[in-house]
Amino acid sequence: MAKTLIVGEIQKGGLRESTLELVAIARKLGGEITSLLIGSGIGAAAENLAKKGGGRVLVADDASLANYTADGHARAIRLAIDAEKPELVLIANTPIGWDVAGKLAAALDCGIATDVIKIEQDGSDLVFVRRMFNAKFDARLRVSGSPRIATVQPGAAEAYSGSEAGSVAKLDGVGGDSRTKFVEVRTAAAGGHDLTKAEIIVSGGRGLQKPENFDAVLKPLVEALGAQMGASRPVVDAGWLPHEYQVGSSGQIVSPKLYVAVGISGAIQHLVGMKSSNFIVAINKDPDAPIFEVADVGIVGDLFEVVPALAAAVKTAKGG
Numbered sequence: 001m002a003k004t005l006i007v008g009e010i011q012k013g014g015l016r017e018s019t020l021e022l023v024a025i026a027r028k029l030g031g032e033i034t035s036l037l038i039g040s041g042i043g044a045a046a047e048n049l050a051k052k053g054g055g056r057v058l059v060a061d062d063a064s065l066a067n068y069t070a071d072g073h074a075r076a077i078r079l080a081i082d083a084e085k086p087e088l089v090l091i092a093n094t095p096i097g098w099d100v101a102g103k104l105a106a107a108l109d110c111g112i113a114t115d116v117i118k119i120e121q122d123g124s125d126l127v128f129v130r131r132m133f134n135a136k137f138d139a140r141l142r143v144s145g146s147p148r149i150a151t152v153q154p155g156a157a158e159a160y161s162g163s164e165a166g167s168v169a170k171l172d173g174v175g176g177d178s179r180t181k182f183v184e185v186r187t188a189a190a191g192g193h194d195l196t197k198a199e200i201i202v203s204g205g206r207g208l209q210k211p212e213n214f215d216a217v218l219k220p221l222v223e224a225l226g227a228q229m230g231a232s233r234p235v236v237d238a239g240w241l242p243h244e245y246q247v248g249s250s251g252q253i254v255s256p257k258l259y260v261a262v263g264i265s266g267a268i269q270h271l272v273g274m275k276s277s278n279f280i281v282a283i284n285k286d287p288d289a290p291i292f293e294v295a296d297v298g299i300v301g302d303l304f305e306v307v308p309a310l311a312a313a314v315k316t317a318k319g320g
């Protein structure tokens with residue numbers, strides 16, 4: 001790989017973890033690395049990225065870039081691409097990343113692979129791996145032309161932890177008018193169902209089939225274990241449970257002592273949210289479900305039989 005441009009992301013004033021994951025991927029591929037950070041007053045974050053393996057860090061620093069707009073970000077990234085001529089552009093598959101990446105690919109008329117979980121070197125070519133059909137298959141994609149854009153799932157790689165001597169340079173010509181106007185950020189109310197502090201979580205997925213089964217089937221196990229209830233995204237999207245129950249890349253990132261995944265396939269976006277749990281139990285009727293790849297104990301069976309039996313066994317063990 002001759003040259004990679006990493007588009008980093010700032011979150012709450014610091015580097016988003018996914019930025020250092022992109023650094024790890026780029027360093028594994030080898031070649032020259034340039035990074036780009038976009039925002040306002042982000043000098044310290046840029047210095048930090050330079051020390052943490054981001055190579056030469058370009059800073060698009062302008063008051064008009066304080067809040068994300070697709071226009072402002074796309075303009076800054078295009079300036080960096082024009083200046084650096086990278087062969088590969090890495091962007092995290094976050095809400096900002098997936099919004100800007102498509103716009104960028106269309107504007108540059110270049111190829112893009114989205115939702116990537118792995119990038120492999122194959123001779124002089126690259127193969128982009130992404131999950132398909134609810135993680136039942138891995139697609140292996142080649143993208144022709146230069147530059148190529150890849151959006152990479154947060155959590156797909158361990159964050160780079162080395163320290164390097166990088167440098168920081170200002171990117172000129174950024175900022176200016178945008179057709180999109182930033183209005184406000186609305187943050188969900190704090191409190192409520194905070195799974196990040198739970199010691200035991202029992203999460204239910206689409207395998208539970210209907211909302212009533214969360215009370216009828218899952219809740220007795222939740223109560224027997226003294227756990228909190230979690231859910232996969234389709235459960236939340238269907239309105240069966242509120243968003244604060246969602247575990248995963250677009251929900252809560254949890255690391256309880258015990259995580260029980262019930263009727264959850266184990267898509268990468270769910271795994272990102274729970275794979276650092278201390279002990280994982282998965283219940284699924286499909287022996288090939290990807291959730292078993294991260295499970296310490298896997299139970300292949302019908303959840304409608306396994307979960308009530310487990311709840312009864314826990315109660316008995318606790319003397320209840």
Ligand SMILES: Cc1cc2nc3c(=O)[nH]c(=O)nc-3n(C[C@H](O)[C@H](O)[C@H](O)COP(=O)(O)OP(=O)(O)OC[C@H]3O[C@@H](n4cnc5c(N)ncnc54)[C@H](O)[C@@H]3O)c2cc1C
Pocket residue numbers: 134204205206207208231232233234235246247248249250251252262263264265266267268269270273283284285286289301302303304
């Ligand atoms: C940008 C983006 C962000 C996302 N963010 C998230 C996120 O934050 N969190 C998240 O969870 N997902 C997220 N997703 C969705 C994710 O890709 C998957 O679609 C989702 O995790 C699948 O949910 P599931 O496992 O409940 O459903 P499915 O994939 O449908 O799996 C259901 C599972 O239940 C099993 N099952 C069915 N019946 C039974 C039974 N009777 N007994 C035992 N097992 C049974 C099946 O074998 C299957 O494995 C995101 C997707 C995108 C594109």
